[in-house]
Amino acid sequence: MNARLAVPVLGALLLAGCSSAGLNPFPDRVDSAPRDFGLNPFPPAVNPAGTEGCGLTPFPEHVDTAGRRSFGLDPFPGGGEDRGCKDCPGCDRCRGSKAVAVAKGTGTPPAAPAPAKTGASAGAAPVVPAKAPEPPPAPPAERLRLKFTAGTSNRYRNTMEMSISMPAMGEMADTQTKTEMEMTQKVVSLDDAGRGVVESTFDALAFTMTNVMFGELAFDTRKPETIEEFGASPIAQMQPAIMELPKLVGKKVTVHMGTDGTVGESSGFDSLGSMGGMGGGFNPSSVSGISAAFPDDPVKVGLAWDFEISMPAGPIGSVNTKGTMTVTAWDPVTRIAVVSAAATMSIALPAAAKEGETPENPEEAMQAEMLSKLRIKEGETKSESTYDLARGVLLSSKGTSKMVMEMPNPMMEGEMMEMATTTSQSMELLK
Secondary structure, three states, X not given: OOHHHHHHHHHHHXXXXXXXXXXXXXXXXXXXXXXXXXXXXXXXXXXXXXXXXXXXXXXXXXXXXXXXXXXXXXXXXXXXXXXXXOOOOOOHHHHHHHHHHXXXXXXXXXXXXXXXXXXXXXXXXXXXXXXXXXXXXXXXXXXXXXXXXXOOEEEEEEEEEEEEEEEEXXXXXXXXXXXXXXXXXXXXXXXXXXXXXXXXXXXXXXXXXXXXXXXXXXXXXXXXXXXXXXXXXXXXHOOHHHHOHHHHOOOEEEEEEOOOOOEEEEEOHHHHOOHHHOHHXXXXXXXXXXOOOXXXXXXXOOOEEEEEXXXXXXXXXXXXXXEEEEEEEEEOOOOEEEEEEEEEEXXXXXXXXXXXXXXXXXXXXXXXXXXXXXXXXXXXXXXXXXXXXXXXXXXXXXXXXXXXXXXXXXXXXXXXXXXXXXXXXEEEEOO
């Protein structure tokens, strides 16, 4: 509401009720004496212009030039702070007048506001700093370990590819073989030492041999007709050991194995026979896929330990492998660990060959002569195995090996010859 609208409204209010309140808005003469409320609203000094319109111009512009209040009027012009503005929270007019008074030395500077009270000084409970959350407990140390539960089983596929290069008829002859085998490992029980009694059954076998001299021989026990064709081959009949390969299916071997990969007693391996040279290569380590025992140290990237294993190799004795295993990857969330191995290989010859004894059988005598002079010029192997420690199983393994041997050639009057063998092997969990 502006000043022009406020004047008639105020006039109407004054006409209606000022007389009952002890005020006479239109005195015959200017009333300079205060009324019941102690105020003379229209003293001559304030309203020299007299009455007009509604009879009053209570706050003319020449008196109240500094400002108005909420209705555009200043009820106490010229120092109104002494007549009721002492408790004013500080309007622009009062701050201005007080500041002038202070500047002239006639006023009192306003007191600084008291600081806000907090905590115990304000009567409230003392503020206690929030306790920092404790870090989560460290997970227990994990070790490379297998798990065995009676009645559980796993099915694996084992694939081995071998290439043998050696001189024949004055030139190098290469022979390639590929063997793919499926087997089921079942935990039949736990022994008194808490080791898993694992029974491995050979379920299926596929074999292929290729040679530049006789072509290809192949069979797959899942296809009976191929076994018949293989058995009728003259080349296969010349190699009785190879003819025994299909009989491997259905054979069972048993191994007592600890959770740390150590092997106890075993049985059934003698029943495998030569199996084309493969039977001699079967042992608890090759069947289980665990080459050496695990360490007791917590698993972590860089954890390393030495190992040494010996595998039978038929007529040449045994192949000894010595090297180091290293954890190359470890995920504590999925609990998957990858272990790599690097090793060198050597051959331990049969006792008769080392002592130079000559068997009575001419063929055995010739073989003994060859073996007595056999040497390994190069032998190395590398592998990588992946373990699921949550389940306690081997997920997969893969590796390669290369061996170069030197021995007498019986077809060349004992002239030394080299035979190079390269092998790649893999094992994977099917279910």
